Amino acid sequence: MFKLIIKRVLKDKLAIAGLTFIFIVFFIAIFANNIAPYDPYKINVYKVLEPPSKEHILGTDELGRDVLSRIIYGARVSLKVGFIAMGIAILTGTVLGLIAGYYGGFIDTIIMRFVDVMLAFPTLFLILAVVAVLEPSIYIIMIVIGLTGWMDIARLVRAEVLSLKEREFVLAARAIGASSGRIIFKHILPNAIYPVIVAATFSVGGAILIESGLSFLGLGIQPPEPSWGGILSIGKDYITVAWWMSLFPGIAIFLTVLSFNLLGEALRDALDPKQWAED
Amino acid sequence: MIPILFGITLICFFVINLAPGSPTSFTEELSPKASPEAMEALKKLYGLDKPIHERYLNWLRMVVTLDLGKSFVDGRAVKEKIKERLPITVTLNLISLLLILIVSIPIGVYSALKPGSIFDRVLTVFVFTGFSIPTFWIALLAMIVFGVNLGWLPISGIQSIGAETMPLHERLLDWIKHLILPVTIMSFAGLAGMSRYTRSSMLEVLRQDFIRTTRAKGLPEKVVIIRHALRNALLPVVTLLGLAIPGLIGGSVIFESIFSIPGMGQLFYASAMARDYPTIMGILIIGALLTLIGNLLADIAYFIVDPRIRVKRDV
Numbered sequence: 072m073f074k075l076i077i078k079r080v081l082k083d084k085l086a087i088a089g090l091t092f093i094f095i096v097f098f099i100a101i102f103a104n105n106i107a108p109y110d111p112y113k114i115n116v117y118k119v120l121e122p123p124s125k126e127h128i129l130g131t132d133e134l135g136r137d138v139l140s141r142i143i144y145g146a147r148v149s150l151k152v153g154f155i156a157m158g159i160a161i162l163t164g165t166v167l168g169l170i171a172g173y174y175g176g177f178i179d180t181i182i183m184r185f186v187d188v189m190l191a192f193p194t195l196f197l198i199l200a201v202v203a204v205l206e207p208s209i210y211i212i213m214i215v216i217g218l219t220g221w222m223d224i225a226r227l228v229r230a231e232v233l234s235l236k237e238r239e240f241v242l243a244a245r246a247i248g249a250s251s252g253r254i255i256f257k258h259i260l261p262n263a264i265y266p267v268i269v270a271a272t273f274s275v276g277g278a279i280l281i282e283s284g285l286s287f288l289g290l291g292i293q294p295p296e297p298s299w300g301g302i303l304s305i306g307k308d309y310i311t312v313a314w315w316m317s318l319f320p321g322i323a324i325f326l327t328v329l330s331f332n333l334l335g336e337a338l339r340d341a342l343d344p345k346q347w348a349e350d
Numbered sequence: 351m352i353p354i355l356f357g358i359t360l361i362c363f364f365v366i367n368l369a370p371g372s373p374t375s376f377t378e379e380l381s382p383k384a385s386p387e388a389m390e391a392l393k394k395l396y397g398l399d400k401p402i403h404e405r406y407l408n409w410l411r412m413v414v415t416l417d418l419g420k421s422f423v424d425g426r427a428v429k430e431k432i433k434e435r436l437p438i439t440v441t442l443n444l445i446s447l448l449l450i451l452i453v454s455i456p457i458g459v460y461s462a463l464k465p466g467s468i469f470d471r472v473l474t475v476f477v478f479t480g481f482s483i484p485t486f487w488i489a490l491l492a493m494i495v496f497g498v499n500l501g502w503l504p505i506s507g508i509q510s511i512g513a514e515t516m517p518l519h520e521r522l523l524d525w526i527k528h529l530i531l532p533v534t535i536m537s538f539a540g541l542a543g544m545s546r547y548t549r550s551s552m553l554e555v556l557r558q559d560f561i562r563t564t565r566a567k568g569l570p571e572k573v574v575i576i577r578h579a580l581r582n583a584l585l586p587v588v589t590l591l592g593l594a595i596p597g598l599i600g601g602s603v604i605f606e607s608i609f610s611i612p613g614m615g616q617l618f619y620a621s622a623m624a625r626d627y628p629t630i631m632g633i634l635i636i637g638a639l640l641t642l643i644g645n646l647l648a649d650i651a652y653f654i655v656d657p658r659i660r661v662k663r664d665v
Contacts, residue, residue, distance in 0.1 A: 188357030191638040191645075193600030196618060200365050200630050203622035280484055284604055287486050290622060300484075307490060307608070311498050321487035329482035336478075 076265075079341035086337030089330035096327055100146040109137035111144045111297045120313045130315035133305060138316060141297035142323050148298040149279045149327060152213050156278035159217025161224060161271050168228025169263075173236060173255055183229070186222045194219050198281065202290045212291055216278045224270050231263035265342045272335035276328040283324050299324050351642070358638045359413060362631050363406050388422055418632035423624050428632040431617060436636070438508065439606070439613035443598045445529070446537040447591070454541050455587070458548025459580060462556065473545060480542020485601065489535045489608045496531065504528050506610035532609045536601060540594055547590055552583040585656055592648025596641045 080086050099106055108128075115135030123130045129138040171182040189197075201215045235241060236259065244254050285291030286300030287307075294301055299320040306316030412419065418428035461470040497505035504510065508528045509521070516524060555561065556579055564574045602615030610616070614633060621629035653659050 184353055184357060187354050188361060190596070191354060191358055191641045192361070192634065193596040193637045193641065195600030195603050196634055196637045197361075197365070199603060199618065199622045200634055201368060203625055203630060204366060204368050204627075276482065280482075283484050284486060287484075288604065288607065288619065303484075303487060303490065310490065310494055314494055317487075317490045317494060321484060321490070324487065325479075325483045328484075329478060332478060332482050 076338070076341045080334075080337045083337040083340070085333045089333035089337075092326060092330040093334065096146050096150065096330075099143055100150050103144050103147060107137075107140035107143045109140040111136060111140040112295055113137075120309060122313075123315055129319045130313065132302065132313075132316055133309060138302065138319060141302055142299065142320055144297040145299045145302065145320065145323070146327075148209065148292050148296070149282065149324070152209065152216065152282040153275040153279040153331075155213040156216035156220065156282075157271055157274045159214060160220040160274055160278075161267060162221075163218065164221035164224025164270075165228050165260075165267060167221070168225040169232055169255055169260065171225065172229040172232025173251070173259065179229075182225070186225055189219070189222050192219075195281070195284070198285065199288070199290060202285065207285075207290050207293060209292055209296075212282060212285060216281050220274055220277065224267060224274075227266055227270060228263055231266060232259055235259050235262055269335055269339045269342060272331055272338055276331035276335070279324065279328050279331075351646075354642065358635060359410055360406075362634045362638075363409060365634070366627050366631055367402070388420075388425055413635065418635070419628035421621075421629050422626045423621070423629070428628050431629060432614060432632055432636055435612065435614040435617045438611060439599070439602050439615060440640075442529070442533060442536065442605075442611070442613065443595075443602065446533050446540065446598065447594070449533060449537045450540040450544050450594075451591075453537075454544035455548050455584070457541075458545040459552050459575070459583070461545075462549045462552035462583075463575070465553065470549075473549070477542045477546045480539050483538075485535060485539055486604045486608060488538060489531070489605065492531055492535060493608075503531050505531065508611055532605050532611060536598070536605050539601075540598065543594070544587070544590065548583065548587055551586050552579060555579045555583045581655075585652065588648055588651050588655060591651075592645040595644035596637075599637050599640055 113136060115131070118127070118131050118135040120133060121127055121131040121135075127137050127139065129142065132138055132141065167182050167186075171179040197219050198215050202211060205211050236254075241254060241258050244258050249257075282291055283298070283300030283303070286298045287304045289304055292298035292301055294305075302316060302320040306313065306320070309316060416429060418432070420426065421428055421431060457473060461467070461473045464470055493505045496503045504527060508525060510524050510528075514521075561574060561579055564578050565571075569578075599615075602613060603619050604615070605611065606613045606615035607619045614636070617629065618633045618637075620626075621633065
């Protein structure tokens, strides 16, 4: 099954493009110290707000720092936040969805009401409230984005579990006396995992978008740490004189998020049984 | 509905009590100049000498009577502050919701009728862009292009200085000019989602037997599409509208602060920066309430447009 899925994903040209770009961003993030032409924190008062040139390919910011170097280092923040927030959301959503779907009854009601309550809040409001109350830091941001993004996954997993637990192989496992834990982890989870993988791919992109929005509002990654949203935030103040600060970090965010979305879409198609028939 | 409302208040209360130390000491530390009255109001608001469950119940009692407390920043009633901001935000959101519907449904239907056509492919590209692009970034670019370079549209506020003295039609024109950028960009992400959803919903319906039957009967294509297919395809879209509301309201924080629109989102942003807890809590609750009202309206609309639900009820 797994090999087949990879084969199907690799048939999709857009997915390959997305995957390649994700690898590039990873590479840039890991080797940022070697790739970046300048120190991203280095202030140079003689080179303030310089337009793109041979020396500074993407120009310099309001403190004379090299924008390209700051974008390169910013990739670290985006990937860290994207993946860890996704991990938290997937873990929370899967666990709660499994419990709700498997045990049903009162526990199910409580968990699903909780999902309804969380969904009633405009996500950005809830995130901003928490970040405002606690000091904004990269860890708080990861956790908060994760803890406000698990509801759809819980619903998804619950629905999968509800249909799986009535299937014959699960009933058979129960008939031979398998424990609940064994049924959940050996029989239900492996069969419910594929839609979760698709949701996980999309949620990395979503988390990166939210983080950049928070940093743009000044309640995300705090300066001088470079982040894509943070550069845009300063760019807004120099919108009339330094367009390069507003243009390039946005392209980085857009392409990264787009890559995760393209990959997610390809995975979804690859896992859609309706399309299996066409092969 | 009631348990959800109860849950909403619990979460609001929990979030604010995440603050390290007591809320008053935190404020004292941050703004040593906080007036004694504000500190008094604060202590009274939280009743900090009491255990946490009692504090929650006291606060809940206030919220139920729609008393949201007083702002730390200017000592005004939070209810009043929200009341003067809410109409702008709701109006903007309603206009963009309307725009989303008017534009995305025809687009979705058209591309469902011609799957694989150039139009359909362009839509797919547009959808992916809409989902992946940071909306605040488009707002910035649009400000640079239309506001700074071309100078066609104003980039901040909802009216020009001295608009009060203009005659009515000029004022209206001025207002519309200020709203074009924010509303268009607010609708952007929603447009992508909604047209994609309409498309897949329409494709689903077009595949069904009753559509083949209507065609076989020899009904004109227009009737088949509009009267039979579209009406059924729009059912799930109604639900999606309800679900889109929290996103739109949440997004108002970003748009209102970019375009300096004096709405609830901007107030929330300012309160978050100033750690004005009562206002933060008040807006959180109002935001969640708006979502619930939106969902309720979507349910009612669904009830009206889908006769099957009514039939089920009678049985």
